[in-house]
Amino acid sequence: MILGLSIGPEYYLALSALLFTIGAGGLLIRRNPLVMFMCIELMLNAANLAFISFGKEMGDLGGQLSVLFVLVVAAAEVVIGLAIVVAVMRRRPKASVDEVSVLRG
Amino acid sequence: MTSLVWLIPGFPLIGFTLLLIFGRRLGEPQAGWLATATVSGSFLSALAVFFGLATKPPEERVYEVTLFEWIPSGELSVGMGFLADPLSIAMALFVTGVGALIHMYAIGYMHGDPKFSKFFLYLNLFVFAMLMLVLGDNLLITFLGWEGVGACSYFLISFWHEEPANATAGKKAFVTNRVGDWGFMVAMFLLFFNIGSLKYSDIFSSVIEADALTQTTATGIVVMLFIGAAGKSAQFPLYLWLPDAMAGPTPVSALIHAATMVTSGVYLLTRMNPVLAEAAGWSTDLIWIVGLFTALFAATAAVAQNDIKKVLAYSTVSQLGFMFVAVGSGLYVAAIFHMITHAFFKALLFLGAGSVIHGMHHEQDMRKYGALRKAMPITAFTFIIGWLAIAGIPPFSGFWSKDEVLLAAWNENKIAWVMLLAAAVMTAFYMSRLVFMTFFGEKRWGTSEEEAHDNETEKHEITPHESPVVMWLPLVLLSGLAAIAGLLNLPFSHDTKHLEKWLEPILFGNEVHVNASGQTKWLLAVIAIIGASVGVIAAIFVYLKNRVATSKIEHAILEDAWRFDSTVSSFMDGPGRRSFEATTWFDQNIIDGAVNGVGKITQRVSTRLRSTQTGLIRSYALGMVIGAVAIIAYFVSRMGF
Numbered sequence: 001m002i003l004g005l006s007i008g009p010e011y012y013l014a015l016s017a018l019l020f021t022i023g024a025g026g027l028l029i030r031r032n033p034l035v036m037f038m039c040i041e042l043m044l045n046a047a048n049l050a051f052i053s054f055g056k057e058m059g060d061l062g063g064q065l066s067v068l069f070v071l072v073v074a075a076a077e078v079v080i081g082l083a084i085v086v087a088v089m090r091r092r093p094k095a096s097v098d099e100v101s102v103l104r105g
Numbered sequence: 106m107t108s109l110v111w112l113i114p115g116f117p118l119i120g121f122t123l124l125l126i127f128g129r130r131l132g133e134p135q136a137g138w139l140a141t142a143t144v145s146g147s148f149l150s151a152l153a154v155f156f157g158l159a160t161k162p163p164e165e166r167v168y169e170v171t172l173f174e175w176i177p178s179g180e181l182s183v184g185m186g187f188l189a190d191p192l193s194i195a196m197a198l199f200v201t202g203v204g205a206l207i208h209m210y211a212i213g214y215m216h217g218d219p220k221f222s223k224f225f226l227y228l229n230l231f232v233f234a235m236l237m238l239v240l241g242d243n244l245l246i247t248f249l250g251w252e253g254v255g256a257c258s259y260f261l262i263s264f265w266h267e268e269p270a271n272a273t274a275g276k277k278a279f280v281t282n283r284v285g286d287w288g289f290m291v292a293m294f295l296l297f298f299n300i301g302s303l304k305y306s307d308i309f310s311s312v313i314e315a316d317a318l319t320q321t322t323a324t325g326i327v328v329m330l331f332i333g334a335a336g337k338s339a340q341f342p343l344y345l346w347l348p349d350a351m352a353g354p355t356p357v358s359a360l361i362h363a364a365t366m367v368t369s370g371v372y373l374l375t376r377m378n379p380v381l382a383e384a385a386g387w388s389t390d391l392i393w394i395v396g397l398f399t400a401l402f403a404a405t406a407a408v409a410q411n412d413i414k415k416v417l418a419y420s421t422v423s424q425l426g427f428m429f430v431a432v433g434s435g436l437y438v439a440a441i442f443h444m445i446t447h448a449f450f451k452a453l454l455f456l457g458a459g460s461v462i463h464g465m466h467h468e469q470d471m472r473k474y475g476a477l478r479k480a481m482p483i484t485a486f487t488f489i490i491g492w493l494a495i496a497g498i499p500p501f502s503g504f505w506s507k508d509e510v511l512l513a514a515w516n517e518n519k520i521a522w523v524m525l526l527a528a529a530v531m532t533a534f535y536m537s538r539l540v541f542m543t544f545f546g547e548k549r550w551g552t553s554e555e556e557a558h559d560n561e562t563e564k565h566e567i568t569p570h571e572s573p574v575v576m577w578l579p580l581v582l583l584s585g586l587a588a589i590a591g592l593l594n595l596p597f598s599h600d601t602k603h604l605e606k607w608l609e610p611i612l613f614g615n616e617v618h619v620n621a622s623g624q625t626k627w628l629l630a631v632i633a634i635i636g637a638s639v640g641v642i643a644a645i646f647v648y649l650k651n652r653v654a655t656s657k658i659e660h661a662i663l664e665d666a667w668r669f670d671s672t673v674s675s676f677m678d679g680p681g682r683r684s685f686e687a688t689t690w691f692d693q694n695i696i697d698g699a700v701n702g703v704g705k706i707t708q709r710v711s712t713r714l715r716s717t718q719t720g721l722i723r724s725y726a727l728g729m730v731i732g733a734v735a736i737i738a739y740f741v742s743r744m745g746f
Contacts, residue, residue, distance in 0.1 A: 027726050036722075097722045104720030 012053035020046035031096035033085045037078075044074050109150045109157075110170045110189045113197055114236035116147035120229040128222035136222035137212035140229045144208050147236065148201035155194050163610050166191055169242055169306070176245070180301055188242035188305060192441070192611045195604075196239040196372055199445050203364045203452050204232050206579035210456050211356035213576035214463060224264065224354070231257035235365050239372065243304040244293050247373065251289065251337065254366045255282045261361060262353040271352040278346035285336015285343055289373075292329035295322065296380075305376065312379045313613060323384035330377060331392055334370025340429060341399040344422045345670055351414040355459030358414060363421050363455050364448040371428045371444055375437045382435070382615040389433050396429025397514065397521055397528075402667070404531035408538070409663035412469050413458045416539050419666070420495070421451060423528060430525060431513045435617030438594065438605045439509035445604075446502040446590045450494040453583040457488035460576055461543060464569040465550065471539065476548040480569035483577045485544045487584035492540045494587045496533035497637040504637070505591035508630050515629060516619045522629075526636050533640025541648040596626070 023042035030036055048067045055063015088100055120143030128136050158166045171186035189197075208228060215224050234253025241247040256279075263275025297303055299322055300311050311317040318326070334340070339347040350362045361367070374381060374392070381389055400423045407419035424447050431440035462469055464481050478485035494501035497508075507529060515522040550569065571577065595601035605616070619626070646652045665671060 024730055028723060028730065031723070100722075101720030104718055 009053045009057045012049060016046045016049040016053070018046075019043075019049065031098055033088065033095075033097050033100075036097060037081060037085065041074065041078075044070055108170075109154050110168050110187045110240065111172060112150040113147045113154065113189075113201070114187075114233050114240060116143040116150065117229045117233035117236065119143060121226060121233060124222060124226040124229060128226055131222060133216070133221040134212050136225050137208070137215070140225035141205060141208040141212065143229060144201055144205040144232050147232070148198070148205050151194060151197040151201050154189050155198060158189065158191065158194060163606075166610055171242070181297065181303075183243055183245045183303060185246065186242035186304075187240045187246075189240065190611055191607050191609075192372075192376060193239050195441065195445070195607065197236060199448050200235050200239060200365045201232070203448050203583070204235075204360060206582055207356050207360040207364075207452060207456065210359075210459070210576050210579040211354075213573045214356050214459055215354065216573075220264070224261075227257055227260045227264070228356075228360070231261070231361060231366075235369070238369055242306070243302075244296065244308075245303050247376075248289060248293065251333075251369065251373075252286065254361070254369065255279065255286070255337070258282075258350070258361050258366060261357040262350045264353055264357065268352075274346075274349040274352035278350050281343055281346040282336050285333045285370075288329040288332025288336070290333075292326050292333065295326045295329065308377075309379045309613065312383055318380065318383050320384060320386065323380050324386060324388040327377075327381055327384040327388040328391065330373060330380075331388070331395075334373050334429075335395065336370075337373075338367050338370030338425050338429070339399075339422050340370070340395055340425065341402055342669070342673075344399060344403065345673060347422055348415055348418045348666070348670075351412070351418050355414065355455060355462060358418070359452045359455035359459065362418065363451040367421065367425060368428070368444045368448065371425070371432055371440050374429075374432045375440060376611075378437055378611075378615045379613055381432075382613075389435065391433070393430045393433025393514070393517055393521070396426045396431075396433055397524055398426070399423065400426030400430065400528040401524055401531075402426075404528045404535065405663055406666035407535040408531060409659040409661075411471055411664070413461065413471050413474075413539065413543065414455075414469055416471075416535060417451070417454055417458060420454075420532065420535065423532065424451065424495070426528070427507065427510045427525070430517075430521070431510045434513040434517045435615065436509065436513040436516070436619070437612055437616055438602075438608050439506065439513050441608060442594045442604050443506035443510050445593065446494070446506040446587070449583055449590050450491045450501075450503055450587040453487060453491040453580065453587050454495065456576070456580055456583065457484050457491060460484040460572040460580065461488075461569075463572055463576070468550070471542040473550050474543040475546045475550065476544070477569055478544040481571045483571060484580060487577075487580040488544065489540065490584040491587050492536050496536050496641060497529055497633060498533075498641070499634060500591060501588050502590035503587075504634070505594065505596070508633055509594070509596070511629060511633055512619050512621070512626065513617075515621065516617065526633065529633065530636045530640040533637040534644050537641045537644030538648050541644060545649060 020043050023039045023046060026039035026042070027036055030039065048070055051063045051066045051070070053063075055061065055066075088095060092099070120140050123139060124131070124136055131139060154168065158168070168189040169186060170189075171184040173185050174182065175185040176183040208225070211224065211228065215221050218224065231254060234250045234257055236250070238247050238250025238254060241250060259275045259279040262278050263272045266272040266275070293303060296308060300308055300317050302308065302311075312323075332343075336343045347362060347367065351358055353362070403419045403422035403426060407416050407423060410416045410419060424443070428440045428443050428447070431437070431443060460481065461474065461477060461484060464477070464484070465474065468474075490501065494503040497504045499505075511522060511525055511529065514525040592603075594604040599606075609616075621629075647655060647658060662668060
């Protein structure tokens, strides 16, 4: 508004889609577990952004509520995920995720 | 008084528990005395309950005690309840009374047996189960006891299971009884389906007052109950197990296979008399016809047996047939009367036979007996009383009860009466044969020494001896009962028919009254006495005076009981075994094959699918992405873009 530009929801959604794609692409391409983690967080936050913008657009509190849930779940997930990553890295420093494949069938 | 009812089965249960824990430590003979004491205790409490009932007016003579709810399940509610009424207390009295005497006898008989305390453990468990059968206030408790006595019978027949033949006899009894149990169970299902309760009082009130059963349903129930009763009470064709059951120790034969368990079929049918009355028609005819046939059939087989216990076993089958004739004709009092007198004299005869076997060092072949009355005077004297009672010589008890049963047959059919009289004459004949071969004539037990000499086997001198006091005291008491038990129901006037008056409340007016004048009854009784005398006199000619060669009477086919047993066995071993094998094959290949096949298919498919689990996180992520894209593509395409 300040610059005379009206930023509609489509901008937020486009940003959200962009962030999500970056996250998904990073997850597929990178091999460092920590970076992959960050990519997952990026995807989660892209989803959060979509929630917020839809919520605002539709005047529904549910969007914000969902974001709070996602944040809590993401925090919990990080606690467990990081613990696993740290445990793996302690045994095999500089390991890439492709080398940690002992759970194959 | 009400509280005493549960003590009747409670005492043997306590005895069983104590023997289970301390039996080995108690050892011989304390374990035996403990078991005897518990059964005596339950006899005393039964006596107390009996007097409690007797002081009440006839229509109020019933105690019902429910200890706890046993099976609460929807509409089915079964209580652990006891019913003490004239019928069950009469049964309980003779079961515990005769049972206590047999327990005492067994202390002497089982002397020196390595499993002495175990024997009494089983005996007490048996008495407990038998009392549950008798005193249960619903069919399921009765069934519990029914199966319990069956299991104890199995344990005790194969008590000396080191001999393969004894173990086989136990199995035979168990399997044959299962056929009957099937009938009992189907009858219970039908009753519950139609009435919604298994409690006797509910069944009777809904049958009598609400007319809850149609005649067809009642007929079905009666036939099924009769199959159950025929299995337990050894009626044709399910009698096969009883002669083999003689493999057990003799006190077991006396207690289980003569006095108590085998009469439970008669008890069950008498108990269910309202249903029998509702069914009437061919189902009750079937009962007396099968009973009549069994009585005659088993009597012919008993004539040619040489094993002293086998004679008594076939005699028991035959006498049970008499009871079924009475039940089928609707003369329940006669059936119960004969059951009680039979319990006295047949227990006496079995215990006497046991005493002889004991004295003759476990020789059971009567051809090796003879002239034993001098060696064992008390056994001989009491045995002779039992013989006169079963032969139907007045004034001993068997005459009175058998006369009532003969009247039942007369009432039903004149030909049936003639056939049953023939069975009674044969009873007198084969029992006289047994007595003469065992206690009279020439001694044949000295000769076995020469045979032993030829074979150079052990050459022990056979010296028959009188049994110890714990064994002859029960014999004396039982012979007293066998002699005077006729007093229970003398037919002279209504006042002397104590048993009939006593049982009246539980028969609901279903007792059939014999349609014959007083003179006819007298005439029939006189004919019965003449018949019994003919049987005895014929045996005197054959076995004491040796006027007729025994080979003319003891045909081999009679000894094999008309080869019925071997026919059934060979059928079961031939086509029967093949059909069982076919069933087994079907079970192992088709039924098990279907179950195992499902497992194998799952196993193979999952082995293939396992290779998709690479363990590579990024390939999983790729899968998720592809999946997500596919889902989005699906929704987008549905929106019509």
